[in-house]
Amino acid sequence: SVCMKTASSSNVLSVIVGKVQTVLGPMDPEQLGRTMTHEHLTMSFECCYCPPAAGADPEPENPFQMQHMHWLRQNPYSCRENLYLQQETGAVRDELLAYRKAGGGTIVENTTTGIDRDLPTLKQLAKDTGVHIIAGAGFYVDATHSEATRKMSVEKLTDVIVSEVLHGADGTDIRCGVIGEIGTSWPITDSETKVLRATAHAQAQLGCPVIIHPGRSPAAPAEILRILQEAGGDISKTVMSHLDRTIFDEAELLEFAKLGSYLEYDLFGTEMLNYPFHLEVDMPSDSQRVKALAFLVKEGFEDRLVISHDIHTKNRLAKFGGHGYSHILRNIVPKMLTRGITQQQVDKILMDNPKHWLTFK
Numbered sequence: 001s002v003c004m005k006t007a008s009s010s011n012v013l014s015v016i017v018g019k020v021q022t023v024l025g026p027m028d029p030e031q032l033g034r035t036m037t038h039e040h041l042t043m044s045f046e047c048c049y050c051p052p053a054a055g056a057d058p059e060p061e062n063p064f065q066m067q068h069m070h071w072l073r074q075n076p077y078s079c080r081e082n083l084y085l086q087q088e089t090g091a092v093r094d095e096l097l098a099y100r101k102a103g104g105g106t107i108v109e110n111t112t113t114g115i116d117r118d119l120p121t122l123k124q125l126a127k128d129t130g131v132h133i134i135a136g137a138g139f140y141v142d143a144t145h146s147e148a149t150r151k152m153s154v155e156k157l158t159d160v161i162v163s164e165v166l167h168g169a170d171g172t173d174i175r176c177g178v179i180g181e182i183g184t185s186w187p188i189t190d191s192e193t194k195v196l197r198a199t200a201h202a203q204a205q206l207g208c209p210v211i212i213h214p215g216r217s218p219a220a221p222a223e224i225l226r227i228l229q230e231a232g233g234d235i236s237k238t239v240m241s242h243l244d245r246t247i248f249d250e251a252e253l254l255e256f257a258k259l260g261s262y263l264e265y266d267l268f269g270t271e272m273l274n275y276p277f278h279l280e281v282d283m284p285s286d287s288q289r290v291k292a293l294a295f296l297v298k299e300g301f302e303d304r305l306v307i308s309h310d311i312h313t314k315n316r317l318a319k320f321g322g323h324g325y326s327h328i329l330r331n332i333v334p335k336m337l338t339r340g341i342t343q344q345q346v347d348k349i350l351m352d353n354p355k356h357w358l359t360f361k
């Protein structure tokens with residue numbers, strides 16, 4: 001039966017090579033269109049609930065009323081109700097229709113094991129809206145690893161990830177088209193190191209795209225690439241997420257960029273004075289994100305940039321007064337064009353780079 005599985009696995013793989021894999025099946029990469037490389041459409045972020053800080057404004061009684069929108073924007077993780085994006089599939093469906101109208105084609109849905117991935121809902125959303133959706137394989141940060149996950153060997157973890165891509169995940173036949181977001185903390189834990197090694201082994205077998213959530217230290221992204229590379233991963237097909245809250249110093253950023261991964265600015269729309277997961281970090285504004293992109297373009301990295309919003313709480317949906325999934329297309333692109341980034345470079349960032357990354361080798 002091992003032989004049968006290997007034979008059927010190589011048949012599946014031969015169908016995906018040169019293609020991208022959406023929740024509705026393999027697809028010609030030319031069909032992707034404008035692509036947000038890091039979003040969530042249905043998930044729970046309960047693992048990251050933060051009680052309001054001592055002395056700060058407490059959670060309002062009815063947080064989703066207009067007068068509390070500012071509080072929610074500043075304290076998104078201090079309201080449990082706000083962390084259940086999976087309760088808003090209707091609103092997400094409306095937003096995906098709006099995303100298509102705004103010129104969007106594809107969304108990479110980064111929800112992995114640990115934060116309530118829901119593949120049947122993703123498949124239904126793709127059917128209902130015509131937006132191409134690519135689902136993520138693998139595991140989120142250590143705090144969400146189950147005891148069973150922690151006990152798995154690198155080989156077993158590799159088998160799980162490979163199977164999620166080739167055969168389907170969570171007991172369904174719906175296949176993932178990317179590995180990640182693979183979650184890491186700082187310092188990287190033993191269980192996360194095993195998952196990173198498994199990710200690299202799976203990528204070496206599959207020739208597939210990988211996307212990583214780094215811990216909150218400027219040293220984290222390079223350390224992660226070192227682990228992946230040592231285990232046989234393909235850095236040129238790997239996206240490093242959340243650089244906007246991770247590396248601030250321009251020299252350090254250039255040093256990291258030279259390592260060759262894709263560089264992702266994916267918190268567009270997030271404006272927050274106190275970042276509760278790391279109080280020493282000043283969360284940048286959208287203008288500062290655009291400035292970082294313009295800097296990396298000027299330094300010659302236009303072929304490595306990808307962008308997104310990483311919507312993972314309810315308050316960021318248009319239904320709750322948020323910016324929604326079309327903010328980049330409607331507001332950020334025009335801003336980029338006023339800051340020395342050309343239309344051709346914008347097209348690379350939104351179309352060509354995601355296409356090259358997502359295509360199986």
Ligand SMILES: CCC(=O)NCCS(=O)(=O)O
Pocket residue numbers: 045115213242245267277310312
């Ligand atoms: C699941 C969503 C996620 O991990 N988002 C990243 C948030 S942050 O670490 O950049 O604050």
